[in-house]
Amino acid sequence: MRTDDLIHFCPPARLIMGAGARAQLPSLVSYLGFRHGLLVTDPFFSTRTPWVREYVDEAAREGVETFVFDGGVADPTTTLCDDATVQIHAALGGRVPDHVIALGGGSNIDLAKALCLTLREGRPVREFVGTSAAQRPLPLIALPTTAGTGSEATPGAILVDPSNATKVAVMDNALRPQIALIDPEFTYTCPPNVTADAGIDALTHAIESYLTTDSSVYDRAEHPDPGYSGRSSITMTFARESIQLCARYLKRCYDDGTDTEARAGMCQASVYAALSYGSAGLNAVHGIAYAVAGLTHRSHGTTNAVMLPYVLGALTGTRRTELVELARIFGIEADDDRAAIEALCRRVRTLIASVGIPTDLRALGVPRSALPALTQDALAVTRLAKAFPVPNVAAAYADVVQRAFDGQIGKTPVRVHATSA
Ligand SMILES: NC(=O)c1ccc[n+]([C@@H]2O[C@H](COP(=O)([O-])OP(=O)(O)OC[C@H]3O[C@@H](n4cnc5c(N)ncnc54)[C@H](O)[C@@H]3O)[C@@H](O)[C@H]2O)c1
Known part of the structure; x- marks a missing residue:
């Protein structure tokens, strides 16, 4: 017995796990009242797997529309995040999505986490490095495709700062996903x-x-x-x-x-x-x-x-x-x-x-x-x-x-x- 422990335990709000569990997501997203989503991923998933199209179509049938941004890359930079913020704002005509879905490895999840902060007002991600407490992030749903970084359960987003090639962290418990959905089938394609x-x-x-x-x-x-x-x-x-x-x-x-x-x-x-x-x-x-x-x-x-x-x-x-x-x-x-x-x-x-x-x-x-x-x-x-x-x-x-x-x-x-x- 560890009698001295001072526990401050912060898991994601929902943890869903199982082969094929992704099929549950559209109805859950709709049930939770979300209607206008952003799905952040990279070209591998949008062009070489059926998962993006399947989700978008099924969510639409559930009354949830989803804009797909597939500009994710491995080890995303602060510059990529800021460019994506501008691009998504323009594509959505300035409307802020009511939830963000990340499909990919730790890189796509971290980019999506950062966008949950920047998309509200279009501010540069650098303003959130350290803590984001001044800004409530958009609700995040994380679908990890690697096993893994565990970013679907952590409070941080790690981005590369191209000005000095170091990694910077945006960190807040509010950045933990509302839903972490772990479907092992997503990892079957990992080389x-x-x-x-x-x-x-x-x-x-x-x-x-x-x-x-x-x-x-x-x-x-x-x-x-x-x-x-x-x-x-x-x-x-x-x-x-x-x-x-x-x-x-x-x-x-x-x-x-x-x-x-x-x-x-x-x-x-x-x-x-x-x-x-x-x-x-x-x-x-x-x-x-x-x-x-x-x-x-x-x-x-x-x-x-x-x-x-x-x-x-x-x-x-x-x-x-x-x-x-x-x-x-x-x-x-x-x-x-x-x-x-x-x-x-x-x-x-x-x-x-x-x-x-x-x-x-x-x-x-x-x-x-x-x-x-x-x-x-x-x-x-x-x-x-x-x-x-x-x-x-x-x-x-x-x-x-x-x-x-x-x-x-x-x-x-x-x-x-x-x-x-
Ligand atoms: N926020 C956190 O808590 C946290 C923790 C650890 C690491 N990280 C970050 O996570 C990143 C590393 O993430 P990673 O190891 O998951 O890799 P990754 O997300 O960088 O992906 C690496 C490559 O694998 C591809 N890939 C991913 N899943 C695939 C799949 N199922 N099938 C085929 N290809 C696939 C991607 O498209 C990409 O090209 C680093 O940037 C690191 O800093 C974040």
């Missing part, structure tokens, strides 16, 4: 690299939030409605379940995209991870991965994956019990705790390599000379650095970055090479 990136992202969310700062000591900056507030019994329950599902299904999904049980398993893993990190928050893996992405322009999942095993190793002193528990979930039996934790770090790294993702910073093309600046850039993301549960965060970040460069787990540097499908 192996997208399956791998998104799956490792989900595993990272679950593990990182399982090990993060406790809710009883989390720095909420006196915010009355914090988006993130540290781990608690409820977030850890979701995280544990998610990690078990990832251990069982991630590689299966990557090896065989037609394995429908594995696809459903990873969809559950993704949303459970989001129900954990979407309230508990994240720390060093994401903090350092953002800096690595700024340098290498590699995907979110890949940059997280590279850091994960080395960050785990840095928590041996403060999260020993939990790490040994994770080792057991991965089927590891060892003579003592330290050996179990080292084996866990290696097992996670082997899993990452087995889905075709590089496992050290050199393999991503990061030069040794970039390591000090990389560490400083990562530490500058203070909202994540402050939640890393170690006594000396700066020293721990420097050590993790060095180990990730050398590929060093425990005492021996070993390079593990990615194997692509």
